[in-house]
Amino acid sequence: MVAYEGQVTFKSAGFGGGAGVVAGLKQKATGESLSLMECTGQGVVYFAHDAAEVSILDLNGEALQVESEQLMLLAGNLSTNVTFAGVRGASSGQGLFTTTVSGHGQVALLSRGGPLIHLEVSPQYPLVVDPDAFVCARGQLTQSFDTDVSWRTMVGQGSGEAFSLRWAGTGVVSIQPAER
Amino acid sequence: MSVYNTVWNPHTLPADDNIEGNQYAFSIDLNQPWFMSKGAMIAYYGQMRFTSLQHGLQGHLLQMVAEKFSAPLHLVDFIVAEGQGKLVIGDRGYDINAYDLDDGNLTIRAANLLAFQPTLSLNQSIVPGFVTLIGTGKFLASSNGPVMFVEPPVRVDPEALVGWADCPSPSHHYDEAWVNDFIAAAGRRMGVNSGEERQFDFTGAGTVLVQSSEKVINDSSIIRSIQGQLPGLSVPGLQQINAQISQQLGQHQ
Amino acid sequence: MFTAVNSKVVSVNLAHSGPVVARRGAMLFYTGQVHFQPHQVPGMGGGAGGFGGGGGFGGMAGRMLSGEHEATMIAQGSGVVHYGFRGIEALVVDLGSVGGQMRVEASRLLAYTAGVQASVVSVASGAGGQPGGGGGGLFGALRNAASGAMTGQGMFTTQLMGAGSAVLLGHGGIFELPVNPNRPVFVDPQAFVASAGQVSSTLKSAMSWRNVGRGGGESMQLECTGQGVVYVQASEQKL
Numbered sequence: 001m002v003a004y005e006g007q008v009t010f011k012s013a014g015f016g017g018g019a020g021v022v023a024g025l026k027q028k029a030t031g032e033s034l035s036l037m038e039c040t041g042q043g044v045v046y047f048a049h050d051a052a053e054v055s056i057l058d059l060n061g062e063a064l065q066v067e068s069e070q071l072m073l074l075a076g077n078l079s080t081n082v083t084f085a086g087v088r089g090a091s092s093g094q095g096l097f098t099t100t101v102s103g104h105g106q107v108a109l110l111s112r113g114g115p116l117i118h119l120e121v122s123p124q125y126p127l128v129v130d131p132d133a134f135v136c137a138r139g140q141l142t143q144s145f146d147t148d149v150s151w152r153t154m155v156g157q158g159s160g161e162a163f164s165l166r167w168a169g170t171g172v173v174s175i176q177p178a179e180r
Numbered sequence: 181m182s183v184y185n186t187v188w189n190p191h192t193l194p195a196d197d198n199i200e201g202n203q204y205a206f207s208i209d210l211n212q213p214w215f216m217s218k219g220a221m222i223a224y225y226g227q228m229r230f231t232s233l234q235h236g237l238q239g240h241l242l243q244m245v246a247e248k249f250s251a252p253l254h255l256v257d258f259i260v261a262e263g264q265g266k267l268v269i270g271d272r273g274y275d276i277n278a279y280d281l282d283d284g285n286l287t288i289r290a291a292n293l294l295a296f297q298p299t300l301s302l303n304q305s306i307v308p309g310f311v312t313l314i315g316t317g318k319f320l321a322s323s324n325g326p327v328m329f330v331e332p333p334v335r336v337d338p339e340a341l342v343g344w345a346d347c348p349s350p351s352h353h354y355d356e357a358w359v360n361d362f363i364a365a366a367g368r369r370m371g372v373n374s375g376e377e378r379q380f381d382f383t384g385a386g387t388v389l390v391q392s393s394e395k396v397i398n399d400s401s402i403i404r405s406i407q408g409q410l411p412g413l414s415v416p417g418l419q420q421i422n423a424q425i426s427q428q429l430g431q432h433q
Numbered sequence: 434m435f436t437a438v439n440s441k442v443v444s445v446n447l448a449h450s451g452p453v454v455a456r457r458g459a460m461l462f463y464t465g466q467v468h469f470q471p472h473q474v475p476g477m478g479g480g481a482g483g484f485g486g487g488g489g490f491g492g493m494a495g496r497m498l499s500g501e502h503e504a505t506m507i508a509q510g511s512g513v514v515h516y517g518f519r520g521i522e523a524l525v526v527d528l529g530s531v532g533g534q535m536r537v538e539a540s541r542l543l544a545y546t547a548g549v550q551a552s553v554v555s556v557a558s559g560a561g562g563q564p565g566g567g568g569g570g571l572f573g574a575l576r577n578a579a580s581g582a583m584t585g586q587g588m589f590t591t592q593l594m595g596a597g598s599a600v601l602l603g604h605g606g607i608f609e610l611p612v613n614p615n616r617p618v619f620v621d622p623q624a625f626v627a628s629a630g631q632v633s634s635t636l637k638s639a640m641s642w643r644n645v646g647r648g649g650g651e652s653m654q655l656e657c658t659g660q661g662v663v664y665v666q667a668s669e670q671k672l
Contacts, residue, residue, distance in 0.1 A: 002624035003610055003665045005617075048624070048667035051522075051605025055185075113273020114204030117223075120189040125225045133222035133270065172187050175223050177204040177270030324520040325441040328462075336462040340517070379462075390462050392441040393520035 006043015012036075036074070047073060052110040055174075057136075063102040066109065066136035070176075075105030109135060113178025126168040132179035139171015190225040193266045196318065198276060206276045206320060208267045208295070213244065215302070216261050216295040217271065226265015233258050244298050251304040251311050254290050269295065274322040275392075281319065287312045288343030288389070294320040307349060308406075325392020332388060335379040339394040347386025353379045434598045435525045435544065442517040443525055443544070443600050447510050450598070454551070455516050455544035457504040465512020472507040507547065516544050522606040524664070526599050526629070531662055535593045537627035541602045541666075542591055549597035553589050601626055605667030617658045623669040630661020 001010065039045055048054070049072055057064065059078065074080070081100045101107055109116060121127045121141060128146060137143070146164045167173050186192075188199070195209035208214060210228060221230065231237060233245055241260055249258070261267060270276070271294050279286070281300060290311045296302065296319035303312045313319055321327065323342055330336075335353050344350070382388050410418070434450060435443040445453050447467060454472050508514050517523065523543055528535060536554070545551065593599055601607055603626050610618050612632050619637075628634060634657045657663045 001621055002667065002669065003618060003620045003663070005610070005619070008619075046608070046610075046665065048605060048669075050670060051666075051668040113270060114202050117199055117202060117205055117268065118185070118187040119223060119225075119268075120187045122189070125190050127223060127225055128228075129223040130221055173223075175268070177202065177222065178273035179219070179222075325517065326439045328438060328442065328515070330462060330464070334462055334464045337458075337460055340461040388462075390515070392439055392461070392517050394458060394461060394517065 002048045004045040008041040008043045011038050053115045055109045055116040057107045063100050064138045068099040070110045070135050072110045073108035078103040078105045111176040116174045118174045121167045129165045133175040135174045137173045141169040141171040190266045203275045205270045210267050213262045220269040222270045223268040228263035231260045248301045271322040285314045286345040292321050292342050294322045323391035328390045330388045332382040337394050342389040342391045344388045347384040350380035350382045353381035440522050444515045446513050450546050452509045452547035454507050457506050459516045459518045461515045461517050463514040467510040467512040469506050472505045521602045524601045524607045531629035535629040539591045541626045543600040543602045545599040546597035550594045554592045603666030604670045610663045619654045622655045626664040626666050628663050632659040632661040
């Protein structure tokens with residue numbers, strides 16, 4: 001929150017980020033953390049975060065798989081959950097789990113280094129993505145891990161991730177133009 | 181706002197252009213090999229292979245690199261991308277722009293060079309941290325904020341300089357009035373140092389490229405070239421350099 | 434008058450605008466005849482006419498007491514100078530169009546035309562602008578210093594008055610919110626860039642003993658009241 005007008009109260013959304021105790025326990029167990037605050041009242045609130053670009057997505061009953069640290073705002077009627085994302089490389093800093101948002105409503109996503117780029121995935125064209133550029137995905141997608149990463153060696157810029165994400169199926173993957 | 185919600189696929193992604201509405205991302209139609217800065221790939225459709233230039237090169241790739249890449253200091257920063265499909269690249273959120281060189285020459289700070297076609301040859305410039313591209317072909321530069329094109333005569337803050345084309349290499353310009361002014365002299369004794377008293381001076385006919393910030397993109401090749409020169413120094417020389425480093429670090433607090 | 438070249442760079446033709454005061458190190462390039470000299474904003478207390486930043490006079494404590502005054506340079510001549518700072522977005526403001534008066538954090542001010550009167554004032558002083566001093570005596574000063582230390586804003590801010598043009602810096606861009614008597618605006622202190630017109634800002638705590646530990650992290654807010662405009666940046670990062 002950078003500014004607001006009117007009568008607004010800000011409250012920590014509590015354990016589980018507003019999704020209840022079970023969700024909170026899942027977050028603790030899996031290392032996914034969603035620290036949310038709830039805004040209620042009457043007025044206009046202006047949100048920004050660290051000069052990152054913001055994109056607004058409309059969810060219509062679908063599920064959005066998203067990196068929790070890029071999730072900025074959720075409309076109050078959406079629900080969040082922690083799901084198993086598959087086995088990733090042990091050397092990566094990313095966990096085995098990811099955050100899913102579902103329901104009907106608007107989501108605001110943060111994007112580093114420029115606006116989000118939405119890339120379509122379909123059976124004719126699967127997509128390969130740098131894991132640090134991956135922000136969110138929705139649709140009927142399967143994710144696999146490509147460990148033949150010749151474009152990243154152990155020395156030099158961004159040597160953290162030794163794999164890339166391969167997406168197949170039908171859906172949309174959104175990436176940011178900078179590594180996390 | 182509508183352009184931000186466009187969903188791209190390999191057919192709609194531009195061929196060798198910025199993604200519309202996003203100067204921080206670029207889409208290459210890979211039908212010939214490209215030299216690319218390591219770590220710039222963010223996504224691709226198709227079949228691609230990325231090979232480091234340091235080791236493991238064979239056959240036609242090795243020959244191409246030997247012919248075109250005369251910058252040993254920068255070899256470690258680049259890779260070759262081969263294959264076919266659409267390659268999306270980004271560089272830490274810096275602005276990316278494509279330029280066409282037509283039988284020309286352009287000297288650019290190595291840290292700002294993102295990618296180039298192998299029809300261009302790359303030579304290490306005698307100005308530390310800079311490389312020269314010669315020939316005909318396309319290259320991509322990343323910069324902190326949009327690039328501004330200026331014609332000489334112009335004086336540029338050394339940290340805001342991206343490169344120059346066709347005009348002679350710059351010389352240093354010291355503002356003599358600054359040096360002679362009493363207040364300024366007192367400032368210099370206290371270690372006050374900024375872009376205003378020392379600039380790169382360009383003359384002649386050509387174009388100078390300046391970025392929108394004096395904050396230098398992390399330049400590992402300059403660091404390597406300075407490190408390479410340290411072993412030959414005497415103890416008093418090393419102490420002098422040490423003192424300057426401490427003072428410069430102190431200014432960045 | 435400054436011209437925006439792109440969102441991060443402004444240019445100024447010294448032959449038309451007269452001398453310009455800018456943050457040291459912000460000059461990107463210039464053409465024509467230009468001469469730079471260090472500059473000092475009146476009202477800067479402490480030290481023997483020191484240069485502020487650069488580690489010369491006083492240490493951290495001295496800096497905090499004498500205000501977060503950024504070292505500035507004055508440019509004179511007849512050429513064109515381009516300014517930019519660390520790739521941070523810049524906004525040109527014509528002082529005349531916002532009531533001829535503005536208060537801005539020194540670290541968020543990129544440049545201004547020298548015809549503008551600039552002074553360092555205590556945050557506690559009213560928006561009518563008596564430079565120096567401030568209300569409340571010793572305890573008021575200590576309270577302000579404490580709240581300044583908490584929000585990172587410091588005790589002092591820069592007041593610009595008169596006719597001319599100024600350039601503000603805001604990480605991620607700046608947007609404006611109008612302030613009027615029946616509609617105050619609350620701003621995150623670290624996102625606050627500047628205020629113009631008759632606006633006074635007071636630090637408010639939204640916490641009470643009931644919600645200690647349960648606050649959403651938005652406990653301190655700057656309440657801006659009066660008549661004028663508030664400038665907010667798209668980030669909580671302290672410049």
